[in-house]
Amino acid sequence: MADGGRVKHHISNNIENSRNTILFTGYCEPRSLGGRLMAGEKEVGIYGVKHEVHAEIGAIRSMSAHGDYEDLSQWLACQDMKEVKKLFLVHGEYDVQQDFKRRLVKKGFAEVEIPEQHYEIGLSRQFPDITTRLSHLFSNRSIIIAVYRVV
Secondary structure, three states, rough: OOOOOHHHHHHHHHHOHEEEEEEEOOOOOOOOHHHHEEEEEEEEEEOOOOEEEEOEEEOOOOOOOOOOOOHHHHHHHHOOOOOOEEEEOOOOOHHHHHHHHHHHHOOOOEEEOOOOOOOOOOOHHHOOOHHHHHHHHHOOOOOOOOOOOOO
């Protein structure tokens, strides 16, 4: 995590000050900026600039803003499987995504995809009916389904 958005700017502006603490809550994918910081890297590149890590790096693993397997399974159980054209699993370790994908296919979800990083899909071209419905609900926002652990 911490690979985009305002948090990346906050980290960039505060990482070299030893009086600061950067505290991560929940899971960080190991190759992400957050994951590399939690692994103890002493220097990281942010927006093409190398930064020495002088801030204290901490984590509270018990907190997460994303649903886990049980949360997502419960939410998906309320969906009409015939209406769900495709599911994209975009967060979490690859082996966890694979396990969740197998479980979803077994439950009857026909197409479950684990896209590569930076993969793009044109919803309006492939799913015009979904795009129309979502545009009324979310304007120009993105929808992400996150998976962190399977218990």
